[in-house]
Amino acid sequence: MTGTGTQAAEKPRRRQARGERRIEQLLEAAAQVFQEVGYPAASTNGIARAAGVSPGTLYQFFPNKEALAVELGRRLMAELEQTHGRVLSGADTTRPLAEILDTVLDPLIAFNLGHPAFFVLIHGPEAPGEIVSDHEELHAVLQQQITDLVARRAPDLPIPELDRVSVMAFAIFRAGLALVMHSDGAQREGYIVELKSALHRYLAPVLGS
Amino acid sequence: MTGTGTQAAEKPRRRQARGERRIEQLLEAAAQVFQEVGYPAASTNGIARAAGVSPGTLYQFFPNKEALAVELGRRLMAELEQTHGRVLSGADTTRPLAEILDTVLDPLIAFNLGHPAFFVLIHGPEAPGEIVSDHEELHAVLQQQITDLVARRAPDLPIPELDRVSVMAFAIFRAGLALVMHSDGAQREGYIVELKSALHRYLAPVLGS
DNA sequence: GACAAATACGAGCGGTCGCTCACATTCTAT
DNA sequence: ATAGAATGTGAGCGACCGCTCGTATTTGTC
Incomplete structure (x- = not known):
């Protein structure tokens, strides 16, 4: 399953190690914010801030709040x-x-x-x-x-x-x-x-x- | 506690029959909107609109959304x-x-x-x-x-x-x-x-x- | 070093929110 | 009849929302 380009060929988006790390940070921050204020009240800007990045960076990796x-x-x-x-x-x-x-x-x-x-x-x-x-x-x-x-x-x-x-x-x-x-x-x-x-x-x- | 007669002596606000009717309308509209979209997503403007009045009128009778x-x-x-x-x-x-x-x-x-x-x-x-x-x-x-x-x-x-x-x-x-x-x-x-x-x-x- | 892709920034767009306010209208007490 | 209180309007304020985009920086590849 993890072979070369079997299933993930639809998104040929190449990702650097830095990007993967950012994704982890963002998910961690999202988990933190979700549990603090609940999902509806959690703001994407707030999640980005909690992750120490700008709002734009968040949307570099996630298309919207729901995807997060x-x-x-x-x-x-x-x-x-x-x-x-x-x-x-x-x-x-x-x-x-x-x-x-x-x-x-x-x-x-x-x-x-x-x-x-x-x-x-x-x-x-x-x-x-x-x-x-x-x-x-x-x-x-x-x-x-x-x-x-x-x-x-x-x-x-x-x-x-x-x-x-x-x-x-x-x-x-x-x-x-x-x-x-x-x-x-x-x-x-x-x-x-x-x-x-x-x-x-x-x-x-x-x-x- | 609040002494004789009516208990709302602290607010000598005189209310006309029209006002009482508006309050009923607003509460009815609020109940409708709350059940439709839930409390957090219910907007005061929306409740006012559902009651057929302007936002200002709502705040004539209720200090805020929570009071409603x-x-x-x-x-x-x-x-x-x-x-x-x-x-x-x-x-x-x-x-x-x-x-x-x-x-x-x-x-x-x-x-x-x-x-x-x-x-x-x-x-x-x-x-x-x-x-x-x-x-x-x-x-x-x-x-x-x-x-x-x-x-x-x-x-x-x-x-x-x-x-x-x-x-x-x-x-x-x-x-x-x-x-x-x-x-x-x-x-x-x-x-x-x-x-x-x-x-x-x-x-x-x-x-x- | 050159160059493109990936990553990062952050001001700000278009929108909705709760709520306000200057002002108009209607009612009630005299 | 008239004054003043109660009721009514709706544009819009300030804040925040999810999200965008022009631009700058970093990274991997050659």
């Missing part, structure tokens, strides 16, 4: 899979439910705590009229992985119920994750336990203990 | 309590949990479906740096009522656990409500059932069936 968020999401998603393995799709669905939840949720929570921008990106853009493909894809990928996980655990579940349960489970996860993210110390530990309890109790009747 | 949201929240909250009675604080906690959930959730869901702006307002403003008192009060009032409800049902619950469970329950409710609001027809019915199931299963071990 999309690429950041891509990288975070890749890093999630790299550092924690295939968390969702690799889970052993024959284990007890509580164990599955631990092995799935702990890495996800840890990753979100370590990369708060990820949490910002999987929370909808709030404005309904936004360009749909914004963070929607990140959301959809995670949702699909959860649905697959549930389907593997309960293969005989009718499709509509499978979808409903999976969507609800993801919603509960995001809601609980928000509580975890906005607390700290002992409280945070408490919410983590609470989130696991909520999901366990919700899923046990459907997936078995 | 706050007053709208106040009125919606009042209407909720008026039309559905004291839904939360009046629930009979000696009934079976499933019944309590029905009597509490059905009015709340119906009200949100009938007043989508309410749903927008109880969803955080997304931007962390926002003026804190924005929708925060509405949120806090509902949270407190839920906590009281849980406390009445389980008086022996230690305070920290009471708080944690109540906050988590409210979070699950909001997450499920979002699914209900963004679906329709049979799917919506399904999510309503799912939300009730999730809350019942989550709360049953703590509150009893």
Whole structure:
């Protein structure tokens, strides 16, 4: 796949090492600003300033603000899979439910705590009229992985119920994750336990203990 | 507190019937715009236009955009309590949990479906740096009522656990409500059932069936 | 060293935002 | 009838937005 010019032939844009470094700086700055003020309130000029470059330089590498968020999401998603393995799709669905939840949720929570921008990106853009493909894809990928996980655990579940349960489970996860993210110390530990309890109790009747 | 008679003695602003009507128009228009584009993206000029008045007229009655949201929240909250009675604080906690959930959730869901702006307002403003008192009060009032409800049902619950469970329950409710609001027809019915199931299963071990 | 491509700058364009203000109109109390 | 308060207008201010572009600098290649 990484061979000479197989897929990336559409953009023969040659990039210097300096450019690659700038891209990293910009994404890092974007992550910082996103988590500080949220995606909608984050300004491209502010991101450029945080990266120590001019606005023009930002647009040398990213066509617009959305592209910044999309690429950041891509990288975070890749890093999630790299550092924690295939968390969702690799889970052993024959284990007890509580164990599955631990092995799935702990890495996800840890990753979100370590990369708060990820949490910002999987929370909808709030404005309904936004360009749909914004963070929607990140959301959809995670949702699909959860649905697959549930389907593997309960293969005989009718499709509509499978979808409903999976969507609800993801919603509960995001809601609980928000509580975890906005607390700290002992409280945070408490919410983590609470989130696991909520999901366990919700899923046990459907997936078995 | 504010002494006898009307409580707004600090603002002896005399209001004509026309002014009262304008206020209604403006709040109605604000509710419309909020639910259409969300609170952050709603523009005061747009709200004024939707109400059929000039921007200056809007600021004749509301000092700023936030005041519009706050007053709208106040009125919606009042209407909720008026039309559905004291839904939360009046629930009979000696009934079976499933019944309590029905009597509490059905009015709340119906009200949100009938007043989508309410749903927008109880969803955080997304931007962390926002003026804190924005929708925060509405949120806090509902949270407190839920906590009281849980406390009445389980008086022996230690305070920290009471708080944690109540906050988590409210979070699950909001997450499920979002699914209900963004679906329709049979799917919506399904999510309503799912939300009730999730809350019942989550709360049953703590509150009893 | 020469030359083109890649990178970098930053003033500023066109736009929207929340909000203001000088002024006109309508209502109400006398 | 008339004064003064309440209501109404809408152009536009100042700030900020995402983004552009003419221009300057750095870099890789020969």
